[in-house]
Amino acid sequence: MALKIYNSLTRQLEEFVPLHEGKVLMYSCGPTVYDYFHIGNARTFLVSDIVRRYLEYKNYTVTLVQNLTDIDDKIINRANEQGIDCCQLAQKYVDAYFEDSSKLGIRSADVHPRATEHISEIISLIQTLIDKQAAYEIDGDVYYRVNHFAEYGKLSHRKPEDLLAGARVEVDERKEDPRDFDLWKKSKAGEPWWDSPWSKGRPGWHIECSAMAMKHLDETIDIHTGGHDLIFPHHENEIAQSEVATGKAFVRYWMHVAFLQIDGRRMGKSESNFIFVHDAVQQYAPEAIRHFLISAQYRHPLDYNPTSLKESSSAVRRLNNCIDALGPYRDVAGDALEGLNDAEAVRLLESINTMRDDFEATMDEDFNTAGALGTIFKFVGEVNQFLAATDNTASEERRSVLSQAYRSLVEVCSVLGIYTEEEVASDAHAALTEELMNLILEVREDARERKDWDTADKIRDQLEQLNIELQDSRGGTTWRILKGAKG
Template sequence: MSLKLYNDLTRKKEPFVPIVPGKVSFYSCGPTVYDYFHIGNSRPFIVFDVLRRYLESKGLEVNFVQNFTDIDDKMINRANDLGITVNELAEKTIQDYFEDADALGIRRATHYPRATEHIENIIFLVMTLIEKGHAYEIEGDVYFQVSTFPEYGKLSKQTIEELQSGARINVDERKKNPLDFALWKTHKPGEPSWESPWGKGRPGWHIECSAMSMKYLGETIDIHSGGCDLTFPHHENEIAQAEAATGKEFVRYWIHNGYLLIDKEKMSKSLGNFLTARAARLKFSPLAIRLFMLSAHYRSPINFSEETLEQAKAAVERLLNCWSDLQHARTHRDLGASEHSEQLQAIERLFDSYIEDMDDDFNTAGALGSVFEVVRLANNYLKDNLVLSLDVLEKIESFFKKIDDVMGIMGLTDNEQHEDSSEIERLISERNQARKDRNYARADQIRDELADRGIILEDTSEGTKWKIQI
């Protein structure tokens, strides 16, 4: 059993075989840091975080690189609007990025290269392309000449001619071909610029990813990911730049996530129909947002709505309730050495099924099915057996820990519980004494106080359970 990934380059599912056994080089296109990222932007961050974690769970060492685009038109315009420098804007936005990404359980990448810190690498790459006849300079601008790269269009499955016929852009008359794209842009007054062989200027957008990917991961890497709207032109151009320069294959597996829609429309800043990830995570729990993102296949469009998020939240609560019931049972039930091999085998089968789905092009929605089947198994097990097998309990707990370590939907590993459980237990005892004394006013008071702290109490036939509200 091994991982298969849908490769957009071949439009087929292919067995994933890393270049270097045991290691994975993974470049994921990151944000342009001019504003908070919105919940649509967070889809690739979350799903590729999960893919990265899954690879690691298989024992692979993943070198995960995500860039920050910190110089382009949007950066310049926004900085001007705010009356700050482009660098100040970048610093502030990157800080905000980490605040939101961390809160959403997105693990830190191995490297976060920024375009402005790799100007030398970029210039060197542009020089190489000029030397090799793939690029030309006009009045301080440098363009990539697509006609010199016959494979141009191989990712978007279009020929240069087909791409031209559909072009809607206003053609810059100086370019040799409308599809030629800027590698270097000449300096304009009031814009940040760097010295280069072509005068002062700044890099084009696409070149940074090629340059930084090669710097941190090598000329040929395993995986390059991004939103499907980056397929053309961004990733097509990255391929052209890198492969024209090195003569080697740039990326083995290209993977793209589908859009997040809102009211059936693409969520985007230009349409103005966006919700920032910050607002979303404050309104819904990060765990619910993650489960929502994983509830559909990563390549399918997914519709964001109040209703779908509430559904995800309820699903997370089901997981968490099961977990807290298991913890309660551990301390309140007899743990006999009784044989429950049927359960053990069933859990193993469900874990295999989870792996099978994840291995099949990262089918998180299918994998979640197995997760919830374990929930039902666990609930039934607790319901049907007064004396529990420690083996079974540990097997179930281990299952949840493993899937949570990859999906991050239960907060078992990343969100440490900061509540003082002994304090809570003490209040619960006090409340139960009050209940025995029929002092329900005091009992309810304690329950309300804990509720204010986000602790939910549940009275059951085997005592009072507590859990944290998400």
């Protein structure tokens, strides 16, 4: 099956063929670290994470680079407000970025380059552009000469004249053309600066991504992801800078993530209607937040509201219940599933295969995570049905198929990050917990024998307070520590 990606550049679904077979070079636009990131930002980061995971699932070797913009007007302003150094401010939010994104299960990129650590690469790229007449210096500032690049506007599908007509561009009289943008900004008093051939100053916003993508990946990369708002001007400018500098295509597949909305409006820093991931993870389980963020296809707007998060929490609980129920079969050996006699087992095996095929077919269509969730939950229902018809003395055949169901389910859920396998609790502490629980359950069982329901219910209720859930069934009482109990 072939993966297809919607390429913003062509506005079409295209079959994904990486430049180098089996290898994918991927760049994800990361945060500007002047504040915590909100769940709208998280949506984009999460999409990158899932694209990467799915490509790995398809056996590609992925190199993912995600930048950290650690010098910028907003950082300077915010640092001034707080009376601290830009570096301190940036470092604080870099740390927060890693902490919060890791809570959401977003894996670190292979490289997280910072703008301030690539000043020399940036300067040399700017110099190349100047040498090629694609940039010019005025009073220590360097501007990109948009007119020099005939294809300017090809990503955002804008005509040069339209860009002028809109004319919300701040007019700087010194620029040759209002559309020209900063490559290097001369520093004003009190601003941080780096030495350059033109002035003591700092890089413009767009140039860092070109420089760092080329340094850590290549002059042509396969996939570049970012929020929809970055199409213009950020990514348009990246193309202009990079392609003039190298004479090569910069990015082969551009992916842009639609906005997360709140109350029907875009969640944005400038709208003051955002919810920090930092706060959301206090309230909802990471898997629930992920489930919510991927419950719509990434190119469709998604509206945030507490109800949706609650729905996702419930959905994730259903999934966890199913996987937990499969847990006991996890380590059953054997793939030898030829010649099954048990018709039910055969049917479940077919369900497993169907689920995997459907999952892949759906994800192959431009990472349709919402559809993928559908296939997973359909399968959950089938597994539950099978389990309901299977008692504790399941046959070897059934145990083996259940084991396979477990592994398949965990694998696809891991691609989406909506299920995290718990570390095997094997320390002394866990063993003690186990024994204590056995003791408690034994006492409770005695109470139940006597029909002393008050005592039995008291034990159950108080354990629940400790996030331990008891379930009485014919086969006895089971317990488990609730995951994602925040929701």
